Amino acid sequence: MTRQIRTSPAACDQSLHQAYDTALLDLDGVVYAGGRAIGHAVESLAAARADGMHLAYVTNNALRTPEAVAEHLGELGIPTEAAEVITSAQAVARLIAEQVEPGSKVLVIGGEGLRVALRERGLVPVESADEEGLAAVVQGYGGPDLAWGRFAEASYAINRGVPWYASNTDLTIPGARGIAPGNGAAVEVVRIATGAEPQVAGKPLPPMHRETVLRTGAKRPLVVGDRLDTDIEGAFNGEVDSLLVLTGVTDAEQLLRAEPRHRPTYVDRDLRGLLAGQPEVVPAAEGFRCGGWTAVALNSGVLELCEDDETGADGAYGAYGADGAVGEAGRDPLDGLRALCAAAWTAAAEGACELDAAKALARLGLQ
Numbered sequence: 001m002t003r004q005i006r007t008s009p010a011a012c013d014q015s016l017h018q019a020y021d022t023a024l025l026d027l028d029g030v031v032y033a034g035g036r037a038i039g040h041a042v043e044s045l046a047a048a049r050a051d052g053m054h055l056a057y058v059t060n061n062a063l064r065t066p067e068a069v070a071e072h073l074g075e076l077g078i079p080t081e082a083a084e085v086i087t088s089a090q091a092v093a094r095l096i097a098e099q100v101e102p103g104s105k106v107l108v109i110g111g112e113g114l115r116v117a118l119r120e121r122g123l124v125p126v127e128s129a130d131e132e133g134l135a136a137v138v139q140g141y142g143g144p145d146l147a148w149g150r151f152a153e154a155s156y157a158i159n160r161g162v163p164w165y166a167s168n169t170d171l172t173i174p175g176a177r178g179i180a181p182g183n184g185a186a187v188e189v190v191r192i193a194t195g196a197e198p199q200v201a202g203k204p205l206p207p208m209h210r211e212t213v214l215r216t217g218a219k220r221p222l223v224v225g226d227r228l229d230t231d232i233e234g235a236f237n238g239e240v241d242s243l244l245v246l247t248g249v250t251d252a253e254q255l256l257r258a259e260p261r262h263r264p265t266y267v268d269r270d271l272r273g274l275l276a277g278q279p280e281v282v283p284a285a286e287g288f289r290c291g292g293w294t295a296v297a298l299n300s301g302v303l304e305l306c307e308d309d310e311t312g313a314d315g316a317y318g319a320y321g322a323d324g325a326v327g328e329a330g331r332d333p334l335d336g337l338r339a340l341c342a343a344a345w346t347a348a349a350e351g352a353c354e355l356d357a358a359k360a361l362a363r364l365g366l367q
Helices: 041-050 066-075 088-097 112-120 149-159 183-194 206-216 228-238 252-256 271-275 333-348 358-364
Strands: 022-025 054-059 085-087 105-109 124-126 134-139 164-166 172-175 178-181 221-225 241-245 266-268 282-284 287-290 293-297 303-307
Touching: 022 206, 041 054, 041 271, 054 066, 054 206, 066 085, 085 088, 085 206, 088 112, 088 134, 088 164, 088 206, 105 112, 105 149, 112 124, 134 149, 134 183, 149 183, 164 183, 172 183, 206 221, 206 228, 221 228, 228 241, 241 271, 252 333, 252 358, 266 271, 266 333, 287 333, 293 333, 303 333, 303 358, 333 358
Parallel strands: 022 054, 022 221, 054 085, 105 124, 105 134, 134 164, 221 241, 241 266
Antiparallel strands: 172 178, 282 287, 287 293, 293 303
C-alpha cells in the first residue's frame, strides 16, 4: 500500500498532550541545549505530565547513561526516572547482542553510555583493537574531549574485518554556544580511513524505533524533535505522528524544503506546542490559508505570503478579499509558516521545494 504524501501540516482540535498518550521527546535542541533547559520546556512538560501524558526521552546521544540523563533532567526541574530515557546506545547494544555470542568483546569508541548499555546486554566493552577475540566495534558520541587516537583504534580493528556498528550518524549536535560536530562527523572520519560502512541503530532507523516501543509500551505516541533527518524521518519510518519544534537545528527555510519523509505532522515554536491544538490549513484561491495568512506558489518561482486584507504581487487578495475583515493585529507568524509549508510541499509533491521563500520568511521574522 502506497503511503500518502504529506502536503500540509495537520490540524488537531484537541491539545496534543490530550490527543496522544506518550510524547517521545528528543533531548538536544528540544528539552535542553548545552546542558541548559530550553525556554518553556520545564513548565510545558510538567503541565503535560500533570494532565496524564506519559513522557519518554529518546536521544541519539550515546554519551551518557539513562541514569545520568535522568539526573540532569531532574536538576533542570524535570523529574525523570532512568527507565523513561531511551538512548541510541541501548539500541545499538541490542543490535550487536543479536548478532554476536553472549560475553563477546566489543571495542568501544565513545562514552560511558555505550559501556553501560553493552554490559546490560551481556557484552564486554574493551578499549584496544588488539584484544583477542574481538567481535565488534561500536562508535558513539564521545563528547568534545574524545581523543583522536580512538578513531585510529577503530580503524585498525575494522580494517582487519571486525564488524562496525554506530549508535547514530547525526552530523551535528546543538549546544549552548552553537552547533558542533556530532557522532556522524566522527563516523565519517572512520569511514574515510576504512572504506567500510557501519550498521547504524539510532534515529531515524528501525532499531531505535523498536527499542523505544519495547521500553515505553506507547499505544498512540507523538514524536517530538528538532531534526528533520532523525526525529521526523524516524517518525515517518515508524508510521507515527510528529511535532517539529524550532528550538534546535532545523530552521523555517529547511522545513519548507523538506522532502516527504522529512515533513512533520505538526510544527510549533517550542514545547508549548504540546499544550495546544493545531490550526487547520485550508485551500484558499490559488494558495493555502492559516490563521489570517495566505501563501501562494507563484509561477515566477517565488513563495508569496499575504495577510487576509492585502493584495498580493499577482493582484490576488488574501482569502477574505479587500475589505480587511480579519483585522491587522494578532496574527501568529507560525500560522504564516504553516500556510507556507502547505504551498511549498504541494508544489514540490514528492521532491524538495526550490521556490524562493526569503521575503516571506523575513516578513514572519523566521529567516
